[in-house]
Amino acid sequence: xxxxxxxxxxxxxxxxxxxxxxxxxxxxxxxxxxxxxxxxxxxxxxxxxxxxxxxxxxxxxxxxxxxxxxxxxxxxxxxxxxxxxxxxxxxxxxxxxxxxxxxxxxxxxxxxxxxxxxxxxxxxxxxxxxxxxxxxxxxxxxxxxxxxxxxxxxxxxxxxxxxxxxxxxxxxxxxxxxxxxxxxxxxxxxxxxxxxxxxxxxxxxxxxxxxxxxxxxxxxxxxxxxxxxxxxxxxxxxxxxxxxxxxxxxxxxxxxxxxxxxxxxxxxxxxxxxxxxxxxxxxxxxxxxxxxxxxx
Amino acid sequence: xxxxxxxxxxxxxxxxxxxxxxxxxxxxxxxxxxxxxxxxxxxxxxxxxxxxxxxxxxxxxxxxxxxxxxxxxxxxxxxxxxxxxxxxxxxxxxxxxxxxxxxxxxxxxxxxxxxxxxxxxxxxxxxxxxxxxxxxxxxxxxxxxxxxxxxxxxxxxxxxxxxxxxxxxxxxxxxxxxxxxxxxxxxxxxxxxxxxxxxxxxxxxxxxxxxxxxxxxxxxxxxxxxxxxxxxxxxxxxxxxxxxxxxxxxxxxxxxxxxxxxxxxxxx
Amino acid sequence: xxxxxxxxxxxxxxxxxxxxxxxxxxxxxxxxxxxxxxxxxxxxxxxxxxxxxxxxxxxxxxxxxxxxxxxxxxxxxxxxxxxxxxxxxxxxxxxxxxxxxxxxxxxxxxxxxxxxxxxxxxxxxxxxxxxxxxxxxxxxxxxxxxxxxxxxxxxxxxxxxxxxxxxxxxxxxxxxxxxxxxxxxxxxxxxxxxxxxxxxxxxxxxxxxxxxxxxxxxxxxxxxxxxxxxxxxxxxxxxxxxxxxxxxxxxxxxxxxxxxxxxxxxxxxxxxxxxxxxxxxxxxxxxxxxxxxxxxxxxxxxxxxxxxxxxxxxxxxxxxxxxxxxxxxxxxxxxxxxxxxxxxxxxxxxxxxxxxxxxx
Numbered sequence: 076x077x078x079x080x081x082x083x084x085x086x087x088x089x090x091x092x093x094x095x096x097x098x099x100x101x102x103x104x105x106x107x108x109x110x111x112x113x114x115x116x117x118x119x120x121x122x123x124x125x126x127x128x129x130x131x132x133x134x135x136x137x138x139x140x141x142x143x144x145x146x147x148x149x150x151x152x153x154x155x156x157x158x159x160x161x162x163x164x165x166x167x168x169x170x171x172x173x174x175x176x177x178x179x180x181x182x183x184x185x186x187x188x189x190x191x192x193x194x195x196x197x198x199x200x201x202x203x204x205x206x207x208x209x210x211x212x213x214x215x216x217x218x219x220x221x222x223x224x225x226x227x228x229x230x231x232x233x234x235x236x237x238x239x240x241x242x243x244x245x246x247x248x249x250x251x252x253x254x255x256x257x258x259x260x261x262x263x264x265x266x267x268x269x270x271x272x273x274x275x276x277x278x279x280x281x282x283x284x285x286x287x288x289x290x291x292x293x294x295x296x297x298x299x300x301x302x303x304x305x306x307x308x309x310x311x312x313x314x315x316x317x318x319x320x321x322x323x324x325x326x327x328x329x330x331x332x333x334x335x336x337x338x339x340x341x342x343x344x345x346x347x348x349x350x351x352x353x354x355x356x357x358x359x360x361x362x363x364x365x366x367x368x369x370x371x
Numbered sequence: 372x373x374x375x376x377x378x379x380x381x382x383x384x385x386x387x388x389x390x391x392x393x394x395x396x397x398x399x400x401x402x403x404x405x406x407x408x409x410x411x412x413x414x415x416x417x418x419x420x421x422x423x424x425x426x427x428x429x430x431x432x433x434x435x436x437x438x439x440x441x442x443x444x445x446x447x448x449x450x451x452x453x454x455x456x457x458x459x460x461x462x463x464x465x466x467x468x469x470x471x472x473x474x475x476x477x478x479x480x481x482x483x484x485x486x487x488x489x490x491x492x493x494x495x496x497x498x499x500x501x502x503x504x505x506x507x508x509x510x511x512x513x514x515x516x517x518x519x520x521x522x523x524x525x526x527x528x529x530x531x532x533x534x535x536x537x538x539x540x541x542x543x544x545x546x547x548x549x550x551x552x553x554x555x556x557x558x559x560x561x562x563x564x565x566x567x568x569x570x571x572x573x574x575x576x577x578x579x580x581x582x583x584x585x586x587x588x589x590x591x592x593x594x595x596x597x598x599x600x601x602x603x604x605x606x607x608x609x610x611x612x613x614x615x616x617x618x619x620x621x622x623x624x625x626x627x628x629x630x631x632x633x634x635x636x637x638x639x
Numbered sequence: 640x641x642x643x644x645x646x647x648x649x650x651x652x653x654x655x656x657x658x659x660x661x662x663x664x665x666x667x668x669x670x671x672x673x674x675x676x677x678x679x680x681x682x683x684x685x686x687x688x689x690x691x692x693x694x695x696x697x698x699x700x701x702x703x704x705x706x707x708x709x710x711x712x713x714x715x716x717x718x719x720x721x722x723x724x725x726x727x728x729x730x731x732x733x734x735x736x737x738x739x740x741x742x743x744x745x746x747x748x749x750x751x752x753x754x755x756x757x758x759x760x761x762x763x764x765x766x767x768x769x770x771x772x773x774x775x776x777x778x779x780x781x782x783x784x785x786x787x788x789x790x791x792x793x794x795x796x797x798x799x800x801x802x803x804x805x806x807x808x809x810x811x812x813x814x815x816x817x818x819x820x821x822x823x824x825x826x827x828x829x830x831x832x833x834x835x836x837x838x839x840x841x842x843x844x845x846x847x848x849x850x851x852x853x854x855x856x857x858x859x860x861x862x863x864x865x866x867x868x869x870x871x872x873x874x875x876x877x878x879x880x881x882x883x884x885x886x887x888x889x890x891x892x893x894x895x896x897x898x899x900x901x902x903x904x905x906x907x908x909x910x911x912x913x914x915x916x917x918x919x920x921x922x923x924x925x926x927x928x929x930x931x932x933x934x935x936x937x938x939x940x941x942x943x944x945x946x947x948x949x950x951x952x953x954x955x956x957x958x959x960x961x962x963x964x965x966x967x968x969x970x971x972x973x974x975x976x977x978x979x980x981x982x983x984x985x986x987x988x989x990x991x992x993x994x995x996x997x998x999x
Binding site: 271 | 695697716723727735747
């Protein structure tokens with residue numbers, strides 16, 4: 076592969092993108108930064124507060140610091156749980172999906188359907204579905220004798236949000252993996268049969284390596300989305316019971332809108348944003364480095 | 372690889388589980404509220420389309436549905452259109468700051484809507500776009516444009532660079548080459564990208580509701596009407612929910628072949 | 640090590656063929672002998688890949704039997720057939736090194752480690768891959784990757800045939816020749832049956848001991864390169880092999896004389912078995928028609944092509960176009976030239992098939 080040519084006029088191609096994204100990005104980010112270093116006494120009076128918000132936030136000894144810490148770990152645990160379930164499940168189901176015939180089109184549409192439902196409607200669906208009186212899921216679990224109650228039991232609530240996310244987003248992993256699998260030429264499977272490879276060897280030596288690139292996309296997208304999860308817990312559990320499902324976004328919202336504590340919320344937003352960024356950057360770099368090393 | 376029976380069964384079971392909550396919603400939309408509350412049934416006892424007619428005959432619902440569709444459509448067109456040249460530039464050339472710019476674009480995907488809702492409100496209020504579909508269009512560009520660049524860049528990489536060179540030798544000007552030769556080659560990619568843009572814009576509600584109040588209220592926001600002092604109108608809520616799934620189902624039906632074939636040229 | 644027999648093998652996708660034209664591969668009887676190199680040559684869509692897939696087990700023929708030695712393998716899965724295959728695009732296992740790639744088929748068959756290592760070393764040496772054994776396979780060039788896919792087939796000592804499906808498609812032209820000679824060398828060293836699918840006649844003629852020319856689902860001729868050149872059994876073989884292809888002219892044949900557009904010339908054999916009511920053609924390769932300074936048939940010159948090594952003239956005999964050779968000593972052509980046809984290499988075709996005459 077030859078090196079790409081250097082051409083700074085390529086910037087002109089990028090300018091429209093830059094314009095659209097900057098408009099919606101820079102000014103709001105600056106607003107957030109601005110709030111994060113000020114305190115408000117309500118209405119429109121602000122005064123300089125320096126880095127006090129940040130120091131409180133990052134110190135678990137303070138109330139807000141402890142609260143932030145808890146929310147952060149809750150969110151990380153949630154993200155990891157979702158990834159750990161959705162990625163393997165998505166790959167497995169992509170392997171099971173039909174490859175040809177009339178079933179392909181229908182399967183794709185049916186699988187993609189949950190992703191195309193507005194997030195608050197997803198919340199609504201599950202709000203109904205998990206109720207013990209009118210929802211099938213809730214009624215079934217309660218019927219089997221489990222102490223299942225989304226609004227009372229922290230574990231029920233937490234697990235329910237995970238189930239919702241798995242239901243909602245495993246289809247994305249399936250679609251990406253499915254497309255990746257379809258891109259593997261038949262010759263690879265034929266060669267593997269000639270070489271006498273077992274089903275497991277076909278998976279680990281052919282399919283998984285070829286899926287690597289789509290899986291990077293899937294993991295990144297899913298991490299970002301689960302880490303930012305807001306609407307589903309907001310609608311289904313409202314962050315409760317207690318603070319069992321108060322993930323970072325929910326907490327932010329509570330502080331910013333509920334307590335009109337804009338400075339604190341803004342500082343929290345920035346720290347939160349930086350964490351997402353760092354995690355993605357590390358993941359991205361590690362994956363591209365691995366890629367490069369393999370070619371040598 | 373030939374599919375055996377076990378994978379088929381696993382897949383069918385999965386699809387059934389996947390569809391149950393949706394079936395439940397559809398079932399409830401066909402029931403009356405008294406029917407819903409009177410006990411758990413697998414099938415509606417007295418199916419009725421009453422709530423669908425109620426929505427159809429109410430101009431607020433109909434208007435909101437139109438609003439949602441228009442901002443999603445405009446956003447998808449803008450996102451794909453501006454992302455195409457950028458994706459080409461990122462894949463084909465090196466230029467000062469290219470890698471940083473690319474990563475910066477991606478960081479916008481990581482901006483939680485909950486964080487941006489407030490500043491967005493202030494920004495669009497200040498520029499006089501508040502409560503118009505353009506506010507939502509622009510706000511959704513924040514994540515859809517970078518996403519489109521990201522996906523399309525992979526597809527551009529799937530087209531060999533020799534094609535660009537051949538076209539240049541054959542005397543095609545760059546715009547003619549780009550539109551007549553290059554775009555048809557990445558048609559699958561454009562289909563896949565449009566699908567993703569449509570999807571993320573259609574399902575995003577937090578920004579859409581924050582940036583609008585009456586004129587440009589999206590469909591899903593009108594659903595709060597079902598929560599009233601006299602109690603929950605479950606049936607109405609379910610019917611509205613079912614309606615929100617229809618446009619998405621159409622879109623995926625049209626791009627299903629692109630999805631299946633699409634990534635072959637792209638990332639893999 | 641065995642021969643492969645096609646016993647009335649035929650294939651029609653989707654089951655029951657109603658007419659001759661429903662067949663992707665028309666009924667075919669042939670024995671592929673052990674130790675020979677065959678080429679399957681034909682234009683795209685002629686059924687050569689279908690035939691290869693039947694032998695490898697990817698396609699189960701709708702009719703007939705496939706025998707390896709005297710064992711019926713028609714319905715046996717690929718992995719039990721002891722064949723090796725090299726595909727159009729290099730198929731390698733990305734995550735493995737070259738050595739691991741070569742060892743993979745043996746590992747799957749649970750051979751002891753020392754045996755595997757010895758065998759891998761031997762094959763790597765034969766294919767000039769020894770220096771690359773420790774490298775990741777995916778970083779290598781296309782021709783090295785093709786050698787790895789070939790090597791994965793050859794490491795197995797029980798292999799009865801090696802199938803090649805247009806293996807040089809993605810190889811640089813400069814390296815094609817080298818890789819092909821390597822294939823020849825491997826063939827001589829291992830005494831295997833090799834079947835090589837291609838649409839490139841040069842590849843087929845230089846690689847194979849015997850060439851199977853296919854057209855429209857049918858094997859039209861099986862023969863050595865010389866046989867295909869000197870005695871095409873079918874007009875298609877005449878067209879397809881040679882550059883440019885054979886000249887065919889509708890003719891009236893009587894005894895050892897042929898008449899084309901009012902001109903008469905002699906044939907090498909006597910034909911008194913030409914049936915009436917069917918189209919009759921005489922065919923002669925451009926190499927055996929030449930411009931002459933002596934007596935000959937008058938032809939109008941339309942165009943001259945100088946190919947360096949030889950010169951060709953595109954002429955008309957009456958209204959029939961012909962390609963003829965211009966001998967080195969002839970210089971400066973007039974508008975009308977005399978041409979002479981070599982009777983010994985002129986053949987008669989009835990309904991596209993060659994008719995054997997009798998010695999005069």
